[in-house]
Amino acid sequence: xxxxxxxxxxxxxxxxxxxxxxAVAHIHSCMSFHERESxxxxxxxxxxxxxxxxxxxxxxxxxxxxxxxxxxxGVFDITVAPQLVDLELLPSPAxxxxxxxxxxxxxxxxxxxxxxxxxxxxxxxxxxxxxGYAVDRAIERLIAHGATQTSVNAGGDLRVYGAxxxxxxxAPDTYGDGVPVIEIExxxxxxxxxxxxxxxxxxxxxxxxxxEDCVVADALTKVxxxxxxxxxxxxxRHGAAAHLYNSRTGWQHFGAHLSGPHAPALLAS
Amino acid sequence: MRAxxxxxPLSALTLIxxxxxxxxxxxxxxxxxxxxxATFAQxxxxxxxxxxxxxxxxSGVSVRDRTVHVWRASxxxxxxxxxxxxxxxxxxxxxxxxxxxxxxxxxxxxxxxxYGGDVRNSAWRAQFVGKAHxxxxxxxxxxxxxxxxxxxxxxxxxxxxxxxxxxxxxxxAH
Numbered sequence: 001x002x003x004x005x006x007x008x009x010x011x012x013x014x015x016x017x018x019x020x021x022x023a024v025a026h027i028h029s030c031m032s033f034h035e036r037e038s039x040x041x042x043x044x045x046x047x048x049x050x051x052x053x054x055x056x057x058x059x060x061x062x063x064x065x066x067x068x069x070x071x072x073x074g075v076f077d078i079t080v081a082p083q084l085v086d087l088e089l090l091p092s093p094a095x096x097x098x099x100x101x102x103x104x105x106x107x108x109x110x111x112x113x114x115x116x117x118x119x120x121x122x123x124x125x126x127x128x129x130x131x132g133y134a135v136d137r138a139i140e141r142l143i144a145h146g147a148t149q150t151s152v153n154a155g156g157d158l159r160v161y162g163a164x165x166x167x168x169x170x171a172p173d174t175y176g177d178g179v180p181v182i183e184i185e186x187x188x189x190x191x192x193x194x195x196x197x198x199x200x201x202x203x204x205x206x207x208x209x210x211x212e213d214c215v216v217a218d219a220l221t222k223v224x225x226x227x228x229x230x231x232x233x234x235x236x237r238h239g240a241a242a243h244l245y246n247s248r249t250g251w252q253h254f255g256a257h258l259s260g261p262h263a264p265a266l267l268a269s
Numbered sequence: 270m271r272a273x274x275x276x277x278p279l280s281a282l283t284l285i286x287x288x289x290x291x292x293x294x295x296x297x298x299x300x301x302x303x304x305x306x307a308t309f310a311q312x313x314x315x316x317x318x319x320x321x322x323x324x325x326x327x328s329g330v331s332v333r334d335r336t337v338h339v340w341r342a343s344x345x346x347x348x349x350x351x352x353x354x355x356x357x358x359x360x361x362x363x364x365x366x367x368x369x370x371x372x373x374x375x376x377x378x379x380x381x382x383x384y385g386g387d388v389r390n391s392a393w394r395a396q397f398v399g400k401a402h403x404x405x406x407x408x409x410x411x412x413x414x415x416x417x418x419x420x421x422x423x424x425x426x427x428x429x430x431x432x433x434x435x436x437x438x439x440x441x442a443h
Contacts, residue, residue, distance in 0.1 A: 178276035187270035259273035
């Protein structure tokens with residue numbers, strides 16, 4: 001992860017960056033599917049038996065995730081962990097009962113006082129959204145410390161803040177016609193890894209989603225990867241744009257217009 | 270928020286430099302490269318007003334950062350991590366001084382500009398070796414300029430001059 005901060009004296013910049021890293025580490029430890037004592041692991045072991053109280057960050061992320069599940073009619077789904085375990089993309093969570101095959105995100109219930117209950121045994125994986133959420137929290141800390149131009153890049157989920165336009169080079173497996181660059185101010189970009197998302201028929205595609213909040217961009221990459229252009233109404237609703245590439249169709253752009261009236265630009269050779 | 274997607278045609282790429290930073294060396298890597306086998310004792314200094322003024326008078330270069338990130342090498346000499354302004358971005362670099370305060374080597378740690386990265390060229394950097402405080406370090410006279418990298422090469426040369434003065438004013442005394 002890379003954090004850049006401008007507009008601060010070196011000691012203050014160091015403090016701001018340390019604070020931002022701390023925020024990210026905290027979110028990672030709450031939401032890790034792998035660590036035994038993370039909130040996610042405790043939920044996966046216990047929440048089908050009785051409500052489990054979780055950290056406010058974990059509760060916030062669950063709330064966001066369930067709303068995206070609703071809006072995308074389940075295309076964005078944090079309960080796909082069992083399929084990912086079967087595909088050997090995730091290790092089996094230690095000490096957790098086998099999930100009920102009929103369980104879905106509808107079985108996750110948020111209760112008062114940050115408690116969570118599962119109506120059936122299920123496995124949650126917040127990996128599709130936690131990184132974007134962490135980037136948003138890190139940026140908040142940096143701004144609170146007074147950085148005037150700052151960016152957080154967590155392995156392809158990034159957010160920039162400040163008046164200056166940042167240039168972000170996208171990295172699909174092959175470039176095809178040209179090298180894609182996003183010129184962006186005060187927004188986030190999340191890009192999909194070509195991970196074998198369940199139900200996706202778009203192997204070999206590369207997706208970047210631009211939105212103001214990184215958690216939104218992060219969640220929407222999954223929907224765009226699965227649904228392609230059909231995700232456009234959801235993108236527009238969130239003020240987000242998607243850029244999708246595969247070697248067969250080249251670049252496709254859909255969603256909200258984020259640069260004024262112009263369509264994406266192809267520079268003349 | 271504003272965002273624009275731009276596709277640079279591959280045929281144009283020889284004219285357009287990468288827009289991301291090249292990180293060549295971390296501070297730790299540079300230290301070990303410039304002082305093989307040594308261990309390092311951190312000896313950071315915060316320059317007083319008097320020291321900063323003395324350095325500026327001596328070198329003719331302004332002191333932007335009062336903190337000197339200097340380490341003493343166990344094998345003798347000093348390692349300083351510093352940065353200068355390029356055309357648009359900062360250029361982090363490292364300076365190794367021998368036990369007498371003369372330049373052992375200069376390394377560029379990162380280069381973020383679109384052009385002018387030739388300051389990384391080892392033959393150019395080798396011009397600084399052996400220079401000590403008081404040595405002439407004028408671009409074009411004593412240090413050859415690099416076409417297309419004039420600002421970067423001037424600022425690196427100024428940075429070395431400033432750090433040699435910093436050594437004389439604030440480090441050698443320790």
